[in-house]
Amino acid sequence: MAEIQLKSLAHSYSDKPGGPEDYAIRQLDHVWHEGGAYALLGPSGCGKSTMLNIISGLVQPSEGEVLFDGKRVNELSPRDRNIAQVFQFPVVYDSMTVFDNLAFPLKNNKIPKSRIKARVQEIAEVLEIEDKLYKKAKNLTADEKQKVSMGRGLVREDVSAILFDEPLTVIDPQLKWKLRRKLKQIHEQFDITMVYVTHDQLEASTFADKIAVMYGGQIVQFGTPTELFEQPNHTFVGYFIGSPGMNLVEVERSAAGVRFRSTQVDLAPWQVELLKRLTSKNIKIGIRPEFIQLSPTASDDTYEAEILDMEDLGTYKIITVQLDQQEMKVRMNEEFEGAIGSRTNLSFPQQWLKLYVDEFLVQEPQ
Numbered sequence: 001m002a003e004i005q006l007k008s009l010a011h012s013y014s015d016k017p018g019g020p021e022d023y024a025i026r027q028l029d030h031v032w033h034e035g036g037a038y039a040l041l042g043p044s045g046c047g048k049s050t051m052l053n054i055i056s057g058l059v060q061p062s063e064g065e066v067l068f069d070g071k072r073v074n075e076l077s078p079r080d081r082n083i084a085q086v087f088q089f090p091v092v093y094d095s096m097t098v099f100d101n102l103a104f105p106l107k108n109n110k111i112p113k114s115r116i117k118a119r120v121q122e123i124a125e126v127l128e129i130e131d132k133l134y135k136k137a138k139n140l141t142a143d144e145k146q147k148v149s150m151g152r153g154l155v156r157e158d159v160s161a162i163l164f165d166e167p168l169t170v171i172d173p174q175l176k177w178k179l180r181r182k183l184k185q186i187h188e189q190f191d192i193t194m195v196y197v198t199h200d201q202l203e204a205s206t207f208a209d210k211i212a213v214m215y216g217g218q219i220v221q222f223g224t225p226t227e228l229f230e231q232p233n234h235t236f237v238g239y240f241i242g243s244p245g246m247n248l249v250e251v252e253r254s255a256a257g258v259r260f261r262s263t264q265v266d267l268a269p270w271q272v273e274l275l276k277r278l279t280s281k282n283i284k285i286g287i288r289p290e291f292i293q294l295s296p297t298a299s300d301d302t303y304e305a306e307i308l309d310m311e312d313l314g315t316y317k318i319i320t321v322q323l324d325q326q327e328m329k330v331r332m333n334e335e336f337e338g339a340i341g342s343r344t345n346l347s348f349p350q351q352w353l354k355l356y357v358d359e360f361l362v363q364e365p366q
């Protein structure tokens with residue numbers, strides 16, 4: 001096991017990169033601590049696979065360093081880095097039995113036969129493929145093949161880390177849930193550093209203790225699921241995490257805060273103060289649908305809005321409201337009553353009203 005540090009890392013697939021848009025990874029520093037269960041979450045094309053391949057050594061970064069326990073490994077081959085990597089699609093030897101497939105990484109490392117047998121049996125049990133051990137891999141279903149592929153990643157006990165690159169893509173939804181729980185269990189049992197790549201927030205938060213959200217070749221936030229929800233560090237995190245995502249409204253500076261069209265939104269004094277010191281005109285406010293309050297009665301700190309739509313999702317409702325031509329989503333419990341086309345009164349609790357300048361959160365000074 002190892003701590004994996006990425007130092008001033010950047011990567012371009014182009015030989016002569018021009019601007020930042022030519023980089024799959026844009027200048028990042030990050031540490032994956034030893035023994036952690038991590039997810040790397042982001043949309044397709046944001047650089048997740050590139051990052052994993054740089055860690056495992058399949059890709060040489062164009063700039064920066066990869067350190068394992070403080071030692072530079074840029075020059076080490078994938079084999080010498082001792083990383084197990086599981087890919088989106090199964091990598092198995094069709095002509096070998098499941099047992100031999102699982103034993104392969106251990107035989108390569110000259111592990112004694114009796115130990116190999118015990119370890120293969122243990123992993124096969126965890127993945128529930130022990131009855132398939134003596135079948136040829138070519139006779140397995142796609143699900144089973146992927147389990148074998150994962151098993152090959154999990155079987156070695158000496159690895160620095162296991163990297164999973166969207167490993168459950170080919171698995172059917174029922175089994176997906178089960179395997180994700182299994183991976184978590186395996187992490188708890190063996191305490192190995194694991195990095196799990198996915199574009200699915202639910203998958204990320206059920207597996208990981210901490211999630212790195214990646215966007216446009218950068219890690220825009222590294223935090224617990226709660227931190228990503230309550231304190232999104234970047235508008236992308238606000239938008240990508242949560243269902244629906246954060247309401248984000250483009251605004252301009254005003255005396256006591258910000259405004260959009262004729263709507264004045266007061267901010268906390270520290271937010272006003274910090275906003276004065278920044279020059280950018282790219283300003284947004286953000287508030288999650290869970291934190292907007294709706295009330296039938298108006299008061300000093302409410303805004304009158306219209307209910308445009310209501311979606312009943314069984315245990316809660318998503319209300320679409322319009323305030324000064326600006327649509328927002330509000331999450332209410334199922335008891336909420338209101339009629340489409342009627343008026344309601346919104347309020348934004350100050351604690352949950354976030355300010356973003358150049359897409360990054362303006363943080364309260366400690």
Ligand code: ADP
Binds near residue numbers: 013048
């Ligand atoms: P993700 O895994 O998050 O979907 P990738 O790391 O695969 O993202 O890709 C990041 C960016 O790098 C994308 O713009 C992609 O098109 C580009 N890219 C990935 N692999 C290669 C490659 N071998 N050659 C050139 N460009 C690539």
Ligand code: MG
Binds near residue numbers: 048165
């Ligand atoms: Mg990928």
